[in-house]
Amino acid sequence: MVTKKNKSIAIIGAGIAGLTAGALLCKKGYDVSIFEKQSTLGGRALALNGSNLTIDEYKKALASNNCFVPFSTPDLQTIFEKKLFDNYYLDLGYHAIGGGVLSNLNDVLSEFNESIEFLESYVGLIHSNHYDFPFLSKIDKLKILPNILRLLFASEHTLQKLDSISITETINRYGKGKMKHILEVFSRTITTVNNLDRISTGEMFRAQRNLYRGSKPVGYPIGGLGSIHEKLAEIIESHGGSIHLDANVEKILIENGRVKGIEHNGKKQFFETVVYSGLLQHLFRIADESKFPEPYVEMMKSLTGTGSLCAYYSLNDVPDDIIGKTFHFIERDCGVDGNDAVGMIDFMSASSDSKIAPNGKFLVQSYLICTPSEAKDKKTLEKLKNILDLNLSYLISDYKKSLNWAIYPSVWHLDGVAKTIDNKKPQIQTPIENFYVIGDGVKAMGIGFNCSLNSSRKLVDEYL
Ligand SMILES: Cc1cc2nc3c(=O)[nH]c(=O)nc-3n(C[C@H](O)[C@H](O)[C@H](O)COP(=O)(O)OP(=O)(O)OC[C@H]3O[C@@H](n4cnc5c(N)ncnc54)[C@H](O)[C@@H]3O)c2cc1C
Known part of the structure; x- marks a missing residue:
């Protein structure tokens, strides 16, 4: 002491x-x-x-954290006038915590005999007419296991050598079939960067390795x-x-x-x-x-940091089979930096156990990766908003019928520093x-x- x-x-x-x-x-x-x-x-x-938030406080909180809301349904003024946020607990934008840290956080808290309860989920993949959940089946895992294991359990010395190798190069070397898909989707969500030329293979596998410690890949704290x-x-x-x-x-x-x-x-x-x-x-x-x-x-x-367009949807109804689950999606050739964009839609927050929405309402959170400058560009943001809405509609085709409100916070300092090469x-x-x-x-x-x-x-x- x-x-x-x-x-x-x-x-x-x-x-x-x-x-x-x-x-x-x-x-x-x-x-x-x-x-x-x-x-x-x-x-x-x-x-x-x-419940206690005013529109000015909300805008101030966003602005102090490099965020703004370019779109909402209805407009923000009406949301606040009609008190539509009452009994909701919102973050600045989508938050799900990478699995490994659940144990890290509880490691810290356990030193004080405390803990936090998390909802946890595996991650699925959205397609236009169905979804896979979890994304990797047991057979997939067996097929790609040798390659994944080689990279996941590589020594720190090997990872350091991979620090300067881009994911594009790694995909060229190892990326076939599902392995290619894992490398191009997971590396983007792990780093919140779409451009695979900028993502470091070493950093990606260090982070990925951490996710295998003790909990499911993503979690959200109850409350x-x-x-x-x-x-x-x-x-x-x-x-x-x-x-x-x-x-x-x-x-x-x-x-x-x-x-x-x-x-x-x-x-x-x-x-x-x-x-x-x-x-x-x-x-x-x-x-x-x-x-x-x-x-x-x-x-x-x-x-430089990273950016995102997030979306919160408050719905009156969510199908039982997707409550509590989290999904990835990838949108090809959409013209952002990296050309393809990856995002996530989370229904852990829609579970009544999350305790962040009033009874009978379901809060769905999602985000789509972009660069800090794209996060300030209204034209790009419009495109990203449509992609978010489209992917939600793949899971809930008539979600607009049960929509109470939606907000789309854009952020240009999601991660303080992009973990890029x-x-x-x-x-x-x-x-x-x-x-x-x-x-x-x-x-x-x-x-x-x-x-x-x-x-x-x-x-x-x-x-x-
Ligand atoms: C919309 C959004 C969505 C995100 N989603 C995810 C996610 O899904 N998963 C994930 O892992 N991460 C996510 N992140 C990133 C995550 O929130 C941050 O990495 C993390 O919260 C950063 O914590 P920090 O303590 O390092 O920095 P900060 O949270 O930025 O804390 C720094 C603090 O320092 C204070 N400060 C700065 N200067 C001064 C000063 N001069 N005097 C006094 N105080 C000062 C600031 O006010 C701030 O409160 C997201 C971020 C945003 C904005």
Whole structure:
């Protein structure tokens, strides 16, 4: 156990990365203070209580997280006037958590004798006139097993060699039949990137390998994402840590190559260690770049994220055979970066066990991958919206008859940093002494939520 007085830590950001790091560091005996500029916990994995939400709060939450709603049925004004979101718990957009992290999150929580209950699903594939569920039959698995196993259980040394090999090249080498389909669909959903030339084979198999740890491939927390943040916040506060909301950090104080603390509300506060979990591309808005080596600054500024068009459909009816299941789909030749686009439609959220929709209503969440610039382009978004609607209609042909409302949030910072060949992911340790970065943009296992959580675990296990 460290001596508290010597180990004061400021964590910037109360998303999943900041909260996980906060809980683990409190347990190690550090004196943890978390500063969050929003009035809510959760960052991009934000949970919104539709009953209390105003249209202005909703738009503000979207804008603060690089999202907007280009389409909705009816229009947003009417949705709020008619209180159509009452008794729904919404996220900013589609969220399902990659399987491996369910055990990772519960690994963290189990250290505090806590856990979160998840709904879990295998993943099916949508066709225009039927669906396969799960996507891979037992016979398929036996046929492709040798190749999959070779890649999944390759040594870290081999994976490092595969880091610079694109999935396009891997498909050319191994991709026949279903194996081709797995490589082109799974690699896209795992990375939220459609362009197979940009996806790294090494990264894809590291993430894929993590999915085989202990749970089904995707999960959704009962009660919504908010249940995760609330639990972590309770742990932090009951272990002596503090979380300050509406607390924008204006400056990271650095002197002689060492972090000294932060500035908040114009006041300097001194800490032994500072951890930043905001978007890496925004770090130099609050840290003086002249204190960092030039190549590091250039690398951080050059990082690009990923985008998506999401959709939430509230329906009065969903066929029993698809409730609780999650599906992939692939749309060919649709002219986006990578030409084919992959998306998912999830009915775990439509299960009454998810507890995120009022009785008798079914919330269906879906998303379609695009680039950050496509996520801002109305013409592309219209095309993507039609693809989302079309694939839902393949599963529920008359869904429009039972539609209460639909919203289509577009996001251009889904993943902080795309795990692609051309993006160099920074390490957790920075060139500044006692200053660390965590979140979904750093070099840690997995993508999105997974990467954020794993980066915090890595920070605590390897650096502090
Ligand atoms: C619409 C959408 C859908 C997604 N779907 C999925 C999915 O299905 N599966 C998945 O794994 N991932 C998904 N993601 C990604 C996932 O939500 C993120 O990877 C994860 O939530 C990032 O957590 P984080 O803690 O690293 O960063 P963030 O959640 O971004 O948290 C950083 C926090 O730092 C705060 N902050 C920044 N600067 C300052 C400052 N100067 N002072 C104080 N506070 C500051 C921010 O306000 C923020 O709350 C999705 C993201 C979005 C937006």
